[in-house]
Amino acid sequence: MPRLYHLIRLCLTAVLLAMFVARPAAADVGMVPNFTADCHAATAQERRVDQMLTRAAWTCSEADWRSDVPAVWLRFDSAGWEKDRLPVEFFSRTARFESISFYAVDTDGTIRTRHMTESAGTPVPFGPVFTMPLPPITRDTAMLLVRVEAPHSVPLLTEARISHDHTRTQWPHVNLLLLALVMGMLVLPLLFDISFFLVLRERFVVIHAAMVSAMMVYILTAGGLITTLVTLPIAVLAVLAPLSYAIGGGLSALFLLNFLERGAQSRLMRRITLWGGWFTMIVPGFMALQLDATQPFDDVGYFITYLPFIGIITAALLEALVRGSRSARFLAVAWAPIIIASVERLLRGLGWHVAPQSFDHLLYIAVGIEVVVISLAIADRFFALRHERDAALSEARKLEQLSTRDSLTGLMNRRAIEARFEELIAQGFDTFALVDLDRFKAINDLHGHQMGDAALVACADAIRGGSDRDTIAVRLGGEEFVVLLRGERSLERAEALRQAIPMRIAQVVPGLDLPVTASMGVIMLADADRHQMKFSEFYARADALMYEAKASGRNRLAYERLTVFSPPPKAGRRRAA
The missing domain is CATH 3.30.70.270 (Reverse transcriptase/Diguanylate cyclase domain)
Incomplete structure (x- = not known):
């Protein structure tokens, strides 16, 4: 128990550190008053730019963000732009969409247009973002209108920025170092899993290795770290991140099912956990594909269908803790941070609250904490199982000796x-x-x-x-x-x-x-x-x-x-x- 309490203190300290690191970066703070969208509008039907200038119902607050409509308009007013540092580039979170159109509107009514498809976006080599060049912006430009067609993600809209310097679209180096640290935290448990499996041929070790692999893919793609190694299309990056997270989540339910001791779950809870794991991999996994046909509902559907998974995992852990499971204590410590961070990401994905991109660090670090603590749990279970097997082998040897030895003289029979x-x-x-x-x-x-x-x-x-x-x-x-x-x-x-x-x-x-x-x-x-x-x-x-x-x-x-x-x-x- 003292070891467990020490582990809990360590995890809480790591979460607090994550919250400190996840504060809005200096670049975000500098861009907030000048380069975020001043207003936004969701349109259920085709609208021209002149209609948006005259009859649009703009929402100039952080409320009512939607991604289930054919198009969303963003308006960037020039009131705060510096005349000698005019915007030249648009960037936002990597996500799927059909196309983005830019309209630079001058004070005399002149409009300069640029239309770009999803494939024309350029992933930034240091961050989970992509960029697109803007039409020429002059000192006479009054506003910039951006039309995002068929968006699949609310953060694609809420985190949209324009910048006068392309280097400001990249993450600070401290964020990259943090992601690299988390990746290192994931590599070690993967090596441990391989070592454990060579000695302990248990199914939960294989499932944990697959779960760690899925989380590594998620960190690489959602964190944008993979773009430092290879250039992938926006569509691939946008799908791999949520898909790997759905697979990792489903595998975690299967891991719990195989890792807990016998008697830690009732028969009904075991069935619910099993079906919850497969449901999470299949249903949210399908939503993660972000197909054209599912655009009206896949963003909301992805997050909503995660709610049963969170409920099942929480209920399964509580039942196992009540039944006195030692393994459940480790899992509770491992999964508490990631459940909290996932709920925050879910609320942000649904548009219920807006937060800077750096809040993603909470989830990344929670993932790192989870796999490390679970690796400790596997090590603990490894020694427990080895002790049980040694005792069983000793008992088997005794029984064998009883069956092959004369009980009176000790000679062979x-x-x-x-x-x-x-x-x-x-x-x-x-x-x-x-x-x-x-x-x-x-x-x-x-x-x-x-x-x-x-x-x-x-x-x-x-x-x-x-x-x-x-x-x-x-x-x-x-x-x-x-x-x-x-x-x-x-x-x-x-x-x-x-x-x-x-x-x-x-x-x-x-x-x-x-x-x-x-x-x-x-x-x-x-x-x-x-x-x-x-x-x-x-x-x-x-x-x-x-x-x-x-x-x-x-x-x-x-x-x-x-x-x-x-x-x-x-x-x-x-x-x-």
Whole structure:
């Protein structure tokens, strides 16, 4: 929790810094009284310039901006122009439109006209704006009228400017440095995602990488940073920015769906989040294309269809927080700034309030904060999942050990040795010794099963072989054991292990009336790796030899050295104790 509070303080500090940086730049302040449109008018039908001069209903305030009409007129009055610094260039936010017509109206009624299509606009290499040259402006010019046909964006109109110096259309270098910093903040999480995915094959890592990529495209296009690298048409820049933002928004919903812990969302909320993500990518994404047929409604539609997404994300986070989700805490910190900045951008896009272009920095920095904090969340989840997986692997190893180890002695059991038998034969374990304790039933009958179990454990310790990698001991069940040996003098080593059994039992199990001996049947097979022998065949042959040893008086070894394996002789006999 202290780490989370520190992260929250860091994010709030970054937002405050963003608000400070996002204040209107000096160039904006200098242009506001002289180079913004004094009045504007939306026309639902074709109007000539003379009609706009005589019968137009101009709105000379920052209200009633519309982009859902065939054309919008802007009026720049010359009252504040400096006579030796007359406007020569028009510029505004990069957005789609059909054409822009300029009318320089002199005091004597002379009108100089220039008509330019969307493709004639020139993107500025340092900012999300485009420029167009004005018709000649003279000292006798009374006003400049600008007719924007089929505009697709309110900011295209509200942020329109005219300037006497083309360099004033470029962003200050501090803004470019800020955008470059945000891009750097996005590159690092992308690299982290690649690294995390190599270790943690989780879907949410891939979704986050795609989300970061979409946000990088948005920063490059909406911030105008891409124009420093490559020249793209206005139509491409105008579509890529909102489209990438819609895709990034939809991916964030899918990321939330896959990133939250199990139980952090109800089944209904999971469905709503899933459909909300796809809806955001499809519907606002379609509006972002700004087709000619959708011009009357795509600007408003783009922002309005974002409202369900904001509501769904907020509701999903609140539900996850109420359910105690740790991941939701990170997401709340990451997405609070971007939700606030998105709402501000939405209100500005709908024309409900007017703000300088530098307010876009709020959204850019919020995007940077979001991906960095979510990268921290992914790292936190990575370590949590790794811990869970390590615990699961440890538990699986324990279960595997329980299934392949004898619970009393800790030796491998029959299931384990049968599964590995061919592999062990190939590794050179060519001596198979079957061990059976003599008269073991009497120990259980006279001294109880607890002492009998102690004797079995002592027997297992005697034949285990210590750290000898050429000896493997197995408990088959009851008082019966198998010892596999490889290397030189395997028969002598097997006999030494058999003789160690009575001494070990007498040492650790006091109170027995007689020493506990063992009988052993041993099979030694030359070139064992050349034969396809099963465990059951070895066992049957060794079992026959072991009973020969018992029939000969017990406490001894019977062995057979085979060069060609043959089935054991069939003999019906009772099992000796």
